[in-house]
Amino acid sequence: MVRPKTEPKLKKKKKAINEKGDSPLEFPKFKNEKAMTVSEICCKCTGCCRYVSTVLEKPRNKSTIDHYVWFLLHKNVQIYIDNEGDWNLLFITPCTELQPDGRCGIYETRPVICKEYSPDSCSRVGKDHTHLFKTPAALLEYLEEQKQLKAEKKKSQKKIRN
Ligand code: SF4
Ligand code: SF4
Numbered sequence: 001m002v003r004p005k006t007e008p009k010l011k012k013k014k015k016a017i018n019e020k021g022d023s024p025l026e027f028p029k030f031k032n033e034k035a036m037t038v039s040e041i042c043c044k045c046t047g048c049c050r051y052v053s054t055v056l057e058k059p060r061n062k063s064t065i066d067h068y069v070w071f072l073l074h075k076n077v078q079i080y081i082d083n084e085g086d087w088n089l090l091f092i093t094p095c096t097e098l099q100p101d102g103r104c105g106i107y108e109t110r111p112v113i114c115k116e117y118s119p120d121s122c123s124r125v126g127k128d129h130t131h132l133f134k135t136p137a138a139l140l141e142y143l144e145e146q147k148q149l150k151a152e153k154k155k156s157q158k159k160i161r162n
Contacts, residue, residue: 023076025051025092027124043102045124048117049095053080056087065143069136079139080129088129 027047030036036044056079059065071077076092097105104110133139 023092025090027122029124041124046094046098046102047124048122049098049104049114051090051092053088053090056089058087059143065140068139072133072136072139079133081131082129083127085130 033041059068078090080088080090082088099105
């Protein structure tokens, strides 16, 4: 069979979408940070000015899972489960007020969420998620694992009762 000339290109495109080429969301450590002030660390890090996130419902049905797959097909969009077990949608995108020197362009009138963010418990200090899904495949694999674990648990509970 003669394959259309465009096929390899399409394959390449599909591969690129699957890998997504996300901008990394980094929370760096610095060699001399013991000697740095909190403000100096924040201006160098700028991690929490480079994303927005919002709470998601836990995916319990096919339609929600399909919706989440759609989210994850987009560049710079990820989903994570936080330490409280809540699901969150993450957009890795810098705030337009973040200045080249790492300062906030609207410091006095910045949103409350920015004011309340404490560098003592920020994402740089410790892992703030238990699971992070960057691709649909990663999400689907996790959900399949959970399904199997649930089925095994149910089976062993049934055995105990009998
Ligand atoms: S609060 Fe933490 S994550 Fe945010 S900019 Fe400062 S050091 Fe980075
Ligand atoms: S408003 Fe200021 S503190 Fe808040 S995310 Fe933007 S640059 Fe960062």
